[in-house]
Each structure stands twice: as structure tokens, then as C-alpha cells.
Amino acid sequence: MSIQPDNRFVDVAPWTDDADHLGPERSDMDVSVARLMWRKFRRHKLALISGLFLAFCYLLLPVAGFIAPYTPNQRDAEHLYAPPQSINFWHQGEFIGPYVYETTGEADLVNFRWVYETDVTSPRKLEFFCEGQPYNLFGLIRSDTHLFCAPEGATVFLWGSDRLGRDVFSRILFGAQLSLTVGLIGITVSFVLGIFFGSIAGYFGGKTDWVINRMIEILRSLPELPLWLALSAAVPSNWSPVAVFFVISIILGILDWPGLARAVRSKFLSLREEEYVKAAEMMGAKPSRVIRKHLLPNFMSHLIASATLSIPAMILGETALSFLGLGLRAPAVSWGVMLNDAQNLASIEIYWWTAIPMLPIIVVVLAFNFLGDGLRASLDPYKT
Amino acid sequence: MIFLKYAVWRFFTMLLTLWVVSILVFVIINLPPGDYLSNQIAELRATGQAEGVAKAEFLRHEYALDQPLWKQYMIWAGIAQGPQGYSGLVQGNFGWSFEFDRPVSEIVGSALWMTVLVNLAAVLFVYLIALPLGVLAAAKSETWVDYSAGFLGYLGLATPNFLLALILFYYGHKYFGLPIGGLMAPELEGYPMSWEKVQSVLLHLIVPTFVIGTAGAAAMMQRLRANMLDELGKPYVETAKAKGLAPARLLVKYPLRMAFNPFVADIGNLLPAMVSGSVLVSVVLGLQTIGPYLLTALKSQDQFLAAFILMFVALLTLIGTMISDMLLVLLDPRIRYGARGT
Numbered sequence: 267m268s269i270q271p272d273n274r275f276v277d278v279a280p281w282t283d284d285a286d287h288l289g290p291e292r293s294d295m296d297v298s299v300a301r302l303m304w305r306k307f308r309r310h311k312l313a314l315i316s317g318l319f320l321a322f323c324y325l326l327l328p329v330a331g332f333i334a335p336y337t338p339n340q341r342d343a344e345h346l347y348a349p350p351q352s353i354n355f356w357h358q359g360e361f362i363g364p365y366v367y368e369t370t371g372e373a374d375l376v377n378f379r380w381v382y383e384t385d386v387t388s389p390r391k392l393e394f395f396c397e398g399q400p401y402n403l404f405g406l407i408r409s410d411t412h413l414f415c416a417p418e419g420a421t422v423f424l425w426g427s428d429r430l431g432r433d434v435f436s437r438i439l440f441g442a443q444l445s446l447t448v449g450l451i452g453i454t455v456s457f458v459l460g461i462f463f464g465s466i467a468g469y470f471g472g473k474t475d476w477v478i479n480r481m482i483e484i485l486r487s488l489p490e491l492p493l494w495l496a497l498s499a500a501v502p503s504n505w506s507p508v509a510v511f512f513v514i515s516i517i518l519g520i521l522d523w524p525g526l527a528r529a530v531r532s533k534f535l536s537l538r539e540e541e542y543v544k545a546a547e548m549m550g551a552k553p554s555r556v557i558r559k560h561l562l563p564n565f566m567s568h569l570i571a572s573a574t575l576s577i578p579a580m581i582l583g584e585t586a587l588s589f590l591g592l593g594l595r596a597p598a599v600s601w602g603v604m605l606n607d608a609q610n611l612a613s614i615e616i617y618w619w620t621a622i623p624m625l626p627i628i629v630v631v632l633a634f635n636f637l638g639d640g641l642r643a644s645l646d647p648y649k650t
Numbered sequence: 651m652i653f654l655k656y657a658v659w660r661f662f663t664m665l666l667t668l669w670v671v672s673i674l675v676f677v678i679i680n681l682p683p684g685d686y687l688s689n690q691i692a693e694l695r696a697t698g699q700a701e702g703v704a705k706a707e708f709l710r711h712e713y714a715l716d717q718p719l720w721k722q723y724m725i726w727a728g729i730a731q732g733p734q735g736y737s738g739l740v741q742g743n744f745g746w747s748f749e750f751d752r753p754v755s756e757i758v759g760s761a762l763w764m765t766v767l768v769n770l771a772a773v774l775f776v777y778l779i780a781l782p783l784g785v786l787a788a789a790k791s792e793t794w795v796d797y798s799a800g801f802l803g804y805l806g807l808a809t810p811n812f813l814l815a816l817i818l819f820y821y822g823h824k825y826f827g828l829p830i831g832g833l834m835a836p837e838l839e840g841y842p843m844s845w846e847k848v849q850s851v852l853l854h855l856i857v858p859t860f861v862i863g864t865a866g867a868a869a870m871m872q873r874l875r876a877n878m879l880d881e882l883g884k885p886y887v888e889t890a891k892a893k894g895l896a897p898a899r900l901l902v903k904y905p906l907r908m909a910f911n912p913f914v915a916d917i918g919n920l921l922p923a924m925v926s927g928s929v930l931v932s933v934v935l936g937l938q939t940i941g942p943y944l945l946t947a948l949k950s951q952d953q954f955l956a957a958f959i960l961m962f963v964a965l966l967t968l969i970g971t972m973i974s975d976m977l978l979v980l981l982d983p984r985i986r987y988g989a990r991g992t
Contacts, residue, residue: 480670484674492926499951502683614816
């Protein structure tokens with residue numbers, strides 16, 4: 267600091283560009299909201315990782331058949347309840363690439379369980395891009411090339427095999443196709459219903475509002491699971507697995523919308539008094555246009571965040587229903603269907619690998635929760 | 651006096667809701683084509699057992715299953731005259747279970763109390779766990795206490811109930827000698843209440859309570875933490891700190907009271923989830939609550955049994971919500987006036 271001849275105070279320290287880099291700058295706040303949100307979201311490392319992980323999972327779905335060494339209902343009668351096998355690279359100090367050992371099962375008639383012996387003398391190299399059972403790539407293209415498969419005479423049960431000798435690893439990959447999409451379809455149904463009822467209740471108010479509000483209250487006060495049970499018990503048992511799958515996901519969505527509708531309604535109640543809504547109405551915009559073009563875009567991001575947080579509930583719901591035998595049924599494969607097989611103590615004590623499908627469930631649900639929390643936290647980019 | 655007025659008003663809205671719920675339940679139960687008896691008749695016809703058909707036809711008429719649906723509902727609810735006169739839910743006649751061939755009230759009688767007991771225990775558990783953990787997590791926010799509580803909470807939310815039940819059961823038995831399955835020792839079943847029986851029930855309640863309560867406790871804890879954090883940032887907390895109030899006393903005396911309201915109000919969200927959870931967990935663990943009955947009834951289209959259980963489950967949550975609303979009014983006088991306006 268120095269005093270100039272005309273008594274002005276002047277800072278003599280050299281001026282730097284990043285002098286005030288902590289405070290928000292005009293140029294920093296001048297970019298689009300989406301970019302600001304992204305900047306803020308990026309700082310939530312956990313949410314970012316979860317998002318990437320989920321994206322990876324969903325990208326894997328169409329090519330699940332390619333990655334899985336077996337098809338979901340392919341049975342190996344010689345290897346019932348086979349324990350997980352590991353893939354090794356070095357055999358007796360020598361590198362020979364990925365290989366597995368051959369296992370042979372024997373029934374232990376004293377303890378009534380399967381015992382497997384591993385033949386560690388002869389390593390069997392895994393085959394890559396080999397032919398196996400046919401599956402549908404992207405749900406359309408018929409193919410029988412697998413990323414890797416078991417060498418002749420040996421098996422490759424990375425996570426063991428189940429009661430019928432089916433590969434748990436492959437079934438988890440195929441099961442993901444249904445288990446992960448149930449949440450998406452369900453949330454779409456819930457989204458459409460929730461936005462529709464919520465917006466007409468909030469926008470029109472009065473009697474419509476009263477009726478819809480009571481409807482929401484009643485639906486919210488009912489326990490979900492018994493209702494899910496009752497509704498899915500109504501699905502005829504002779505329907506195809508795909509039809510059952512769609513109906514189940516729609517059922518999950520039908521009971522989920524009240525929460526969303528309430529959020530939409532309360533937001534609309536305050537937003538409809540804003541000037542820009544009045545302006546749009548005076549210019550002759552119809553209610554549907556005001557709702558779609560002027561009101562909804564305002565808090566779409568909030569809705570998406572809350573939707574992200576509702577998906578896990580649906581995934582868990584599907585699992586619970588299938589577990590109880592009222593959801594998806596074999597031959598369809600989902601994580602819940604797989605756990606249905608593992609619902610006795612024997613499978614936890616002796617054949618613990620049949621309960622492995624719970625891991626992807628927990629991981630995916632956690633990821634959705636973290637992602638949703640991160641999204642919600644980064645929605646208001648102007649708040650520090 | 652105002653409170654009494656509010657209580658009465660709240661009670662009537664509950665009755666009204668229950669009425670709508672009864673319609674909903676009845677429709678849902680009747681969604682699958684056919685009913686238990688017509689399925690039975692078809693089966694008897696197919697196997698050529700004519701004398702059975704006559705009995706089933708008689709029952710069909712006796713329980714008005716040959717009437718149109720709206721009339722069936724009225725008879726079931728007891729607001730219209732059926733074959734036995736006015737005899738429905740309103741009169742305390744819950745119908746007949748075809749699957750078990752006994753009146754519904756006889757089948758679910760003791761199970762109802764057990765359901766209430768299990769859910770009550772779970773609610774208590776949720777509050778006992780969530781309250782200290784939530785407050786602690788907020789007070790020590792962004793320390794390892796907060797992070798580990800948060801992590802446990804997330805894990806509790808993400809683990810499917812029924813799996814947790816199986817795993818806890820297994821390890822609880824292996825390491826702590828906790829009993830497996832059921833709500834009391836099998837030799838005590840059917841005996842009148844005694845100290846021994848109470849002990850046995852309490853011991854058997856540990857795992858189910860834990861399983862049912864975990865998800866609820868996790869959600870509750872997170873919300874309480876968020877509420878507390880909001881309150882902790884307010885000027886009055888700073889004032890209290892500046893005046894030298896001891897940290898623990900400060901926490902309990904001011905912000906906790908403010909954060910407590912949503913905590914009580916939340917029971918409306920909590921209860922349906924808990925009852926859902928208890929149904930599922932009961933099926934897995936073989937508890938003598940109404941859960942397993944509901945599943946059997948739904949699978950075999952035993953409509954009166956299923957409908958009654960659904961009604962009961964709904965009633966349980968509605969009563970819980972009503973009690974929490976009233977507690978809220980007692981706790982916070984401001985809310986009373988807000989609620990009356992709507």
C-alpha cells in the first residue's frame with residue numbers, strides 16, 4: 267500500500283489473475299445451468315463413480331450373452347452345486363495363460379452333499395471367442411460366439427453352479443437384463459402417472475386437487491408389499507415370462523407414483539402464481555401447453571433426481587416378489603428368481619455361492635442411492 | 651377442547667379412508683378370473699366327483715359368490731343383506747376361509763396380536779436406533795462417526811430384507827445361540843401367557859425386529875441428520891454456543907426439539923414400509939403373524955381371508971398414522987391450526 271501525491275491509496279502489490287479465485291465470478295456463473303450442474307456434480311466423487319458404474323452395467327445388458335460363458339438355462343448334470351472355480355495363470359511357476367482345473371463331483375452320501383475334487387495336475391486353458399449355446403445379441407441378432415468358454419471336458423463356473431448345475435455367473439449376467447430394466451419401466455410408468463396427476467392437481471386446484479390428494483393419501487397409507495402381492499397374484503400363471511415381466515414392472519410403477527405426484531403438486535401450487543405463467547395464459551396458451559412448456563421444465567431435474575432415488579425400491583420390490591414366488595417365474599432369470607432358489611439355510615451354510623446374486627443387488631441399489639444423492643445435491647448450482 | 655375436536659375429526663377421516671380402502675382391496679382381490687370355489691368346482695367336475703360339486707355350489711350361494719361384484723362387496727362389508735342377513739365386516743363377521751375350511755377370525759385370531767407385537771417392536775427399534783445415531787451423525791458431521799453411521803445406513807437401505815433375515819438368523823444361531831424360526835419355543839405354543847412364554851417370545855423377537863427395522867431406521871436416521879444439520883446452522887444455536895451452554899445440553903434443548911417434528915410425522919411413511927417388511931420377513935422366518943397366511947390366501951384365491959388380512963394391514967397403518975398425527979399436534983401447537991385449514 268502506498269499513498270500517491272494526491273492522497274489516493276494504491277496497492278503496489280502486483281495484480282494476479284487468480285487473486286480472488288475462491289469467490290464466484292461473473293464469467294463462472296454465466297454458462298448454462300446444465301454445465302454448472304455438471305461442474306457441481308463432478309465434485310461428488312462417489313456419485314460420479316456410481317453413475318459411471320451404472321452406465322457400464324446398463325451398457326453390458328445387451329451383450330450379456332456374449333460375456334457369459336454359458337446360457338442361463340444350460341444345465342450341467344455332472345456339476346450340481348459346484349463351488350466357484352478360480353482362473354489361474356501360473357502353473358508350477360510357469361506362465362501358461364488363463365486356465366482352469368478340471369473338477370469332478372461326488373455325492374457324499376453320509377452328509378448328503380456334493381463334494382468336488384480338483385485335479386491340479388493338468389491345467390486346461392480357457393478358450394476365447396469360442397462357440398457355445400446360442401443367445402440373442404441386443405435381443406435380436408442370433409449368435410453363438412462367447413467371449414470365453416470352458417475348455418473341452420472342464421467347466422468354468424466362476425461363481426459356482428446351482429441346484430440344477432447352471433452357472434451362477436452367467437445367470438447373474440442374464441438376470442441383470444430383467445432385474446435392471448424392471449426399475450426403468452416401473453419408473454417410467456410412475457413418472458407419467460405422477461406428473462399427470464400431480465400437475466393437474468396442482469394446476470387446476472379446487473375439486474380436482476381434493477380428489478387427487480385424497481387418492482394420493484390413501485395409496486401412500488397402504489403398505490406396498492401386500493398390495494404388490496395381491497396385484498401380482500392376479501397375473502395369470504399361463505402368461506409368457508415376458509408378459510409377466512412387463513405386468514410386474516407396471517404394477518411396481520402404479521403403486522409408486524403418489525410420492526412423485528405430491529412433489530409435483532406442491533411445486534405447481536406455488537409456480538402457477540408466477541408472472542410468466544400469467545403471461546402465457548393471457549397470450550392464450552392452453553393448460554396443457556402451460557404445463558408442458560412453461561412449468562415442467564422448471565423442475566425436471568428435481569424429478570429426475572427423485573426418480574433415481576425410487577429405482578432402487580423397485581429393484582428391491584421385484585426381488586422380493588420373485589423371491590416369494592409371485593413375481594417373475596422360471597424360465598425367466600432375474601436376481602430375485604435366483605435368490606428364490608437360495609432361500610434356505612443350507613444354501614447359506616453349505617452352498618454359499620448360490621446367495622451371490624445378493625451382491626449385485628446391494629451394489630446396484632447403493633449406486634443408485636449415491637447417484638441420486640449426488641444429483642440432488644448438485645441441482646442448485648447457484649448455492650455454494 | 652380444540653385437541654378433542656381435532657381428534658374426532660381425524661378419527662372420522664380415518665374411517666372414511668378405511669371405507670375407500672375396503673373397496674380398493676375388494677376389487678384387487680377379485681381381479682384374478684374366477685374364485686376359489688369355482689376353481690374347485692371345475693376341478694371336481696374334471697375328476698368326476700359330483701357330490702363335492704353340490705357342497706361347493708352350496709357354499710358359493712351361501713357366501714353370495716354368485717352375485718354381481720358390487721353386491722358381493724356390499725354383503726361382505728355388511729351394508730347389504732346377504733343370504734345370512736346383515737353379516738359382514740361391520741357386524742364383525744370376517745367371512746369364511748375356503749382354504750382352511752374355518753372362519754377367518756378363528757384362523758388369524760392369535761396371528762393378529764403377534765403382527766401388532768412384531769410391528770410395535772420394530773417401530774420402537776427404529777426410534778431407539780435412529781434417534782441417537784441421527785443426532786450423533788449431525789453433531790459430529792463430516793467425521794468418522796458421521797461417515798460410518800451413513801455407511802451403515804446406506805447398507806441397511808440396500809440389503810433386501812429377506813436376505814438379511816436369513817443371514818442374521820444363521821449367524822445369530824451359530825454365534826449367539828438365538829433361536830431359529832417362529833415367535834416362541836414350539837413347546838409353549840397354545841399355552842396361556844406365562845413369564846416363560848414372554849421370555850421366549852422376547853428372545854425370538856430379536857432377529858425379526860432387527861431385520862424389519864433396519865431399512866426404516868436407516869431412512870429415519872438420514873432424515874433426522876439432515877433436519878438437525880439445517881437447525882445447527884441457525885443463529886440461535888450460535889447464540890447458545892456463545893453464551894457457553896454445554897454442547898450436549900445445547901443439542902438436546904434446542905435443535906433436537908425443532909428437528910423432532912418431522913421425526914414424529916414421518917411415522918406415516920415409516921409404518922407402511924414396516925408392515926410390508928414384516929409380511930415378507932414373516933414368510934421367510936416362519937413367524938406366526940398374518941404374513942404367511944396372506945401369501946397362502948393370495949396364491950389359492952382364498953378371497954375372504956386375503957381381503958381381511960389386507961384390510962387389517964391397512965387398518966394397522968391407518969391407526970399408526972392417526973396416532974402420529976395426534977402426537978404431532980400435542981408436540982407442536984402450531985400444527986393444529988395449519989391442519990384445520992385444509
